[in-house]
Amino acid sequence: MSDSLTLEGVHADIAQYHILQGVNLSVPEGSVTVLLGRNGVGKTTTLRTVMGLWQAHRGRILLGGEDITRLPTPRIARAGVGFVPEDMGIFSDLTVAENLTLAAVSGPIDSARLDWLLDAFPPLRTFWGMAAGNLSGGQKQMLSVGRAVIEERRLYLIDEPSKGLAPAIVTTLARALKQLKAQGASILLVEQNFSLARALGDHAVVMDDGRTIWAGPMATLAADAALQERLMGLSMEAHG
Numbered sequence: 001m002s003d004s005l006t007l008e009g010v011h012a013d014i015a016q017y018h019i020l021q022g023v024n025l026s027v028p029e030g031s032v033t034v035l036l037g038r039n040g041v042g043k044t045t046t047l048r049t050v051m052g053l054w055q056a057h058r059g060r061i062l063l064g065g066e067d068i069t070r071l072p073t074p075r076i077a078r079a080g081v082g083f084v085p086e087d088m089g090i091f092s093d094l095t096v097a098e099n100l101t102l103a104a105v106s107g108p109i110d111s112a113r114l115d116w117l118l119d120a121f122p123p124l125r126t127f128w129g130m131a132a133g134n135l136s137g138g139q140k141q142m143l144s145v146g147r148a149v150i151e152e153r154r155l156y157l158i159d160e161p162s163k164g165l166a167p168a169i170v171t172t173l174a175r176a177l178k179q180l181k182a183q184g185a186s187i188l189l190v191e192q193n194f195s196l197a198r199a200l201g202d203h204a205v206v207m208d209d210g211r212t213i214w215a216g217p218m219a220t221l222a223a224d225a226a227l228q229e230r231l232m233g234l235s236m237e238a239h240g
């Protein structure tokens, strides 16, 4: 199976700080890799570096074999990467409809894709003409995910989609992400909600201190509490 995304020895700085100090990971085509690790180890920085929002100064980032390490963010997006940022990245003054229309960069929105999205996230249909700033936190997250998936992409980068959301909203999000996965999407997911991480993840990669320290099947990590404790300082069972 070929890789949708590969990071080889990636280093990146933020201001004078050397934040990423050797990130190696891959997202095989049509699978979900979950990036795990304690707070502040560099998971968000890794996604932002793939997206070109921080610059890798060492190592290589390959998208389907093509080197995208030095490309500017708009070119990376056009190469087929959908991004759900931690801060959601929606336009508060624009309506739900306008937010989705702007996210469809290659032309008019495909009606079958839109139907799927609005069935997965019914509030987006209800509030179609409303300014996004008036949505609840959970509805904003649905819109953020919706913007990334409104067109089929080669790769989706999704940063902590369940963070701060009520359990019912997490259930809706989980169902939509499972449908995306079932469509054969390639996804790099940062997710601290371990039951969601375990349900979606085919592969797990664990980071510590700006480096990837473990990679393997999610099932292997999920089944080994001692390994979780050693890698992340906590066990998935206790936080499921």
Ligand SMILES: Nc1ncnc2c1ncn2[C@@H]1O[C@H](COP(=O)(O)OP(=O)(O)OP(=O)(O)O)[C@@H](O)[C@H]1O
Residues within 6 Å of the ligand: 014, 015, 017, 019, 037, 038, 039, 040, 041, 042, 043, 044, 045, 046
């Ligand atoms: N804009 C910034 N300026 C300075 N330091 C930053 C900035 N963004 C992140 N950092 C630092 O980079 C390190 C990695 O942060 P990052 O957000 O990537 O971690 P994370 O693993 O995603 O953690 P969390 O789960 O808390 O979001 C942290 O020490 C953080 O303080």
